[in-house]
Amino acid sequence: MNSSIRVSTAAGLCxxxxxxxxxxxxxxxxxxxxxxxxxxxxxxxxxxxKEGLKVKFECILCHKQDKAIKNSEVQKIGDHLPAVINKxxxxxxxxxxxPADGPExxxxxxxxxxxxxx
Ligand code: HEC
Numbered sequence: 001m002n003s004s005i006r007v008s009t010a011a012g013l014c015x016x017x018x019x020x021x022x023x024x025x026x027x028x029x030x031x032x033x034x035x036x037x038x039x040x041x042x043x044x045x046x047x048x049x050k051e052g053l054k055v056k057f058e059c060i061l062c063h064k065q066d067k068a069i070k071n072s073e074v075q076k077i078g079d080h081l082p083a084v085i086n087k088x089x090x091x092x093x094x095x096x097x098x099p100a101d102g103p104e105x106x107x108x109x110x111x112x113x114x115x116x117x118x
Contacts, residue, residue, distance in 0.1 A: 081109050082098075
């Protein structure tokens with residue numbers, strides 16, 4: 001067996017393993033159900049405008065460009081996301097907390113998880 005065949009054989013064995021691993025990581029980090037696009041759009045509106053959440057300072061005021069919420073942070077926060085959103089909603093935006101299972105919180109989470117974060 002010459003060396004180029006040996007290299008391609010090694011690549012042939014490694015690539016499927018590598019792809020399997022990447023898909024495993026992707027599956028781990030994406031919650032099973034993607035929210036519908038209406039929910040994401042509603043969340044975008046709530047995030048970008050004062051009126052929907054009845055706040056003094058809209059989220060986008062602080063979270064734009066390099067201050068956008070990072071995907072790695074969202075992953076770390078995991079299931080605590082409603083509590084963290086409420087914390088900033090109250091402390092920074094000067095609004096009132098939302099019920100965690102209500103449609104507005106669900107929409108904000110959908111937007112932050114699937115569109116805003118980077
Ligand atoms: C006055 C500025 C300001 C406003 C308004 C604001 N935030 Fe933040 N937010 C921050 C700061 C500062 C942090 C901490 C970021 C850091 O530590 O780098 C933060 C952190 C967060 C985090 C944790 C993830 C992270 O990046 O640390 C989330 C989630 C979040 N904000 C969501 C919101 C939402 C939703 C709103 C609107 C309801 C909002 N924030 C409004 C300033 C603000």
